[in-house]
Amino acid sequence: MSISLKNVSYSYKGKYQTVRAVDGVSYDFEPGKCYAIVGKSGSGKTTLLSLMAGLDLPTEGEIIIGGKSTKDWNRNRLRRDAVSVIYQxxxxxxxxxxxxxxMYPLDLKKMPKKDATALAHEVRERVELSATYDKRLPxxxxxxxxxxxxxxRTLAQGCKIILADEPTGNLDSTNTRNIVDILCSLAHDDGCTVIIVTHDPSVAEQADTVLQMKDGAWI
Ligand SMILES: Nc1ncnc2c1ncn2[C@@H]1O[C@H](COP(=O)(O)OP(=O)(O)OP(=O)(O)O)[C@@H](O)[C@H]1O
Ligand SMILES: [Mg+2]
Incomplete structure (x- = not known):
């Protein structure tokens, strides 16, 4: 699924001041590609990701997901069917x-238990975890x-757009490479649109396209 930013801005309005965290950003993210968004702390990366996830609406401009503006999407449906977020x-x-x-998202979709279990096994194998993990606690x-x-879990959900905010922030370099490999394979093999926010230059190197943010805008 494609995701298009059309002159998107977002301001946090406080009692004493307004912070323009995202400032007139436009871009078309294509399916099948893995993107990295990099930029200094406070440059607006998380804010932009939250807007793409439909957690909040832009104060100006629009975000079009699968042909429909996030303001017209039912928020729960967007989270359930189109966009999935992975956190640090x-x-x-x-x-x-x-x-x-x-299996949690499959239970929400009321998928029959037998099918859900089979799918859960399939996606677990996909991320290289063996059956011995099934009964373990996080x-x-x-x-x-x-x-x-x-x-x-995101794979089981079957989301077409995967947004990740510093997904490797707590990981060593070997695990980082492995996780980014898996995320990129979801773009290249499964046709997902994958967008990773990162501080880590090695993560950005693995992406197909790197976008740099400064003061809420691309540079
Ligand atoms: N809830 C909020 N209320 C007011 N201002 C906020 C809020 N959240 C973020 N901001 C401000 O918006 C700007 C962008 O913040 P954001 O969290 O998007 O940056 P970031 O690029 O994700 O930073 P980091 O790399 O540290 O995670 C910053 O100036 C920040 O102080
Ligand atoms: Mg952030």
């Missing part, structure tokens, strides 16, 4: 096992393993 701290459910975490896994579970 993995955001797994701590009291659910690996398998239950992966807190008993390494950071790289937890992030792979989070990616498997």
């Amino acid at each position: 701290n993995y955001n797994l459910f701590p009291l659910l096992t690996v398998q239950e975490n992966i 807190s008993h896994l390494s950071g790289g393993e937890q992030q792979r579970v989070a990616i498997a």
Whole structure:
């Protein structure tokens, strides 16, 4: 699914001051490609990602996802069917096992248990975790393993656009390479649109296209 930014701006309006975090950004992200967005702390990367995830609406301009503006998308449906977000701290459910975490979006979609279990196994294999992980809890896994579970959950969800905010921020270089390889393969092999926000130059190097942000705009 494509995602187009059309002159997008976003301001945080406080009591005493307004911060223009995103300032007139336009871009067309294409399916099948892996993008990196880089830029200094405070340059507006997370704000832009939140707008693309439909968590908030631009104060000016529009974001078109699959032909429809985020202001016209039902927010829950956007999160369920089109856009999935991966975070630095993995955001797994701590009291659910690996398998239950992966199956969570399938339960929400009311997929029959047998099909959901089969799909959960398939996506777990895809992120190179063996069946011995199924019954384990996230807190008993390494950071790289937890992030792979989070990616498997996204895969199970079947989202067409994957947004990742510093997905390798807590990982060493080997795990970082592995996670970015998997994310890029979702673009190249599965046709997803993958957008990774990162501070890490080695992550940006693996992406097909690197976009640099400064003061809320591209440079
Ligand atoms: N909730 C908020 N209220 C007010 N201002 C905010 C809020 N969140 C972010 N900002 C401001 O908006 C600007 C962009 O912030 P953002 O979090 O998008 O930057 P970032 O590029 O993701 O930074 P980092 O690399 O540190 O994560 C910054 O000036 C920040 O102080
Ligand atoms: Mg950020």
